Amino acid sequence: MKIDLVTIFPGILEGPFRESMIKRAVDRGLVEINLVDLRDYTRDRHRQVDDTPYGGGYGMILKPEPIYEAVEDLKSKSGSGTARVILLTPQGRRFNQDAARELSQEKHLIMICGRYEGVDERVRSTLVDDEISIGDYVLTGGELAAAVVVDAVVRLLPGFIAEEAAANESFSESLLEHPHYTRPPVFRGMEVPSVLQSGNHAEIDRWRRMQSVKRTYERRPDLLEKARLLPDEKAYLEKIEKQQDK
Ligand code: SAM
Secondary structure (H helix, E strand, O other), rough: OEEEEEEOOHHHHHHOOOOOOOHHHHHOOOEEEEEHHHHHHOOOOOOOOOEEEOOOOOOOOOHHHHHHHHHHHHHHHHHOOOOOOEEEEEEEEEEHHHHHHHHHHOEEEEEEEEEEEOOHHHHHHHOOOOOEEEHHHHHHHHEHHHHHHHHHHHOOOOOOOHHHHHHOOOOOHHHOOOOOOOOOOOOOOEEEEEHHHOOHHHHHHEEEEEEHHHHHHHHHHHOOOOOOHHHHHHHHHHHHHHHHOO
16 A cells, blocks of 8 residues: 655655654555655745735635646556545544545555644645545644554555454444453452453453443444344343443
């Protein structure tokens, strides 16, 4: 996969991809991540990327010309002709694990990071294939939002983590993940559940699955609507629902 991040502040995006597992994915060739300075696509002496809004009002707007030129250039360099162009915006569809999974199937993503009051509407209406928001709050720029999206997408690429680990994670199968424990077995009087120390893997799997159901019910019952539960898991869910009603 190739990911181009178009930004006027490439420095903000250097840190997140130079450490830990994302760096390893880059080093292993699972993904190529390019920071593209929007100012390289300006034609004036001042390398101006923004201008005042028509109609007046507060703040500056990112101009359409450099963004169009950047995206056209990146598309032509990629050769595949299948790049998906994403605008990070608080007005976009809300990013979640399904969206991450969907994007992880793409060969080439071009992400446009807005700044100031945002981008000229013509970019949104004709250049962009997808608009993504990372939540109902307003950031100063799209860079941190893009970093979140890239992180969530790259870790789903085949070979990034063991398939088994990804299969049990929160939001896979519309459930939250079970609790985790590590050594010591007793910490300040708090004991690791005995089943986890039993060595009985069938029992451990069953305990984890039930904990997943319970945790999802307690914290995100909305997810359960889409969860495909086995008969004993459904029965367990009904039991906790009944206990709750009492
Ligand atoms: N005036 C815009 C509005 O009210 O919709 C907000 C602009 S915001 C200050 C500047 C840039 O930050 C946006 O163009 C977008 O790229 C990015 N941004 C802010 N919040 C975001 C969010 N929740 N998700 C994704 N991108 C966001």
